[in-house]
Amino acid sequence: MSLVPANADNRILDEQRERNRQHHEDMLAHPEVEVLPSGLGFQQITEGSGARPSELSSVQVYYRGRLLNGDTFDAQLPPDEPIEFILHQVIPGWQEGLKRMREGGTARLHVPPQLAYGDQSMPGIPPFSLLIFDIELVRVIGFRRDEPVQSHGAYQ
Numbered sequence: 001m002s003l004v005p006a007n008a009d010n011r012i013l014d015e016q017r018e019r020n021r022q023h024h025e026d027m028l029a030h031p032e033v034e035v036l037p038s039g040l041g042f043q044q045i046t047e048g049s050g051a052r053p054s055e056l057s058s059v060q061v062y063y064r065g066r067l068l069n070g071d072t073f074d075a076q077l078p079p080d081e082p083i084e085f086i087l088h089q090v091i092p093g094w095q096e097g098l099k100r101m102r103e104g105g106t107a108r109l110h111v112p113p114q115l116a117y118g119d120q121s122m123p124g125i126p127p128f129s130l131l132i133f134d135i136e137l138v139r140v141i142g143f144r145r146d147e148p149v150q151s152h153g154a155y156q
Contacts, residue, residue, distance in 0.1 A: 014127055019023040019068050020112065026112055027106040027155045040096050041110030048123030050103025054110065058141040060084045072129075082138045091116050094133070101137045109133045125136050 025032045027041040053059050060082040064075040076083040087095055089134045093111030101107050111131045113119070119127045 006095055012126075014129045015028070016126065023068055023110065023130055024112070033108075033110065036096065038096060038115060039094075039112040040093050040098055041100070041108075043108040043110070044101075045106040045108060045134075046104075048102030048105025048137060052102050053098055053137070053140045055088045055099070056086065058084060058086050059137060060139040060141065061098070062136040062138060064134045066134075068130055068132070071124075073122075082136075084141070092136075093131070097133075098135070099139060100109075101135070103137055103140045106117055106134070106136045111134060118148065 024035070024039070027035050030043075031103075032043050036042060041083065047048075051057075062077050062082050064072055064077060066072050081102070087098055091111065093109055093115035097107060097109040097111070109132070112132060113128045113130060114127065114133050117125060117127070121127045
């Protein structure tokens with residue numbers, strides 16, 4: 001027998017959705033955040049001057065990922081080496097956001113659940129979480145044609 005009421009999960013999800021809705025409204029009111037048709041909030045911090053990646057580009061980035069409450073769930077920051085991946089291997093919110101950046105630039109991405117992990121939980125990330133990423137696009141390496149193009153999905 002569970003001591004947690006059967007509707008507890010629904011209540012938690014409803015609260016998460018309300019926080020996401022409120023954050024979306026806040027983004028719409030913030031002139032520095034461009035809210036794209038997908039729901040992604042894009043805030044350029046520093047404009048880069050280098051190459052802009054494509055879906056098949058291999059890129060190197062530094063980043064910090066946070067939940068709406070400010071908790072960091074993942075980060076790759078100096079002095080460590082930047083993380084490298086092919087753009088089509090990451091969540092759709094990163095794909096869309098990084099394609100708007102240029103090498104050397106920094107941006108904040110406000111990634112709604114439908115462009116991140118949706119109803120899945122990941123380590124440190126509850127289901128239906130809106131995620132905030134501060135990203136520095138260190139280098140666009142080019143692209144590798146030997147990798148098949150996958151649709152969307154989490155970094156693998």
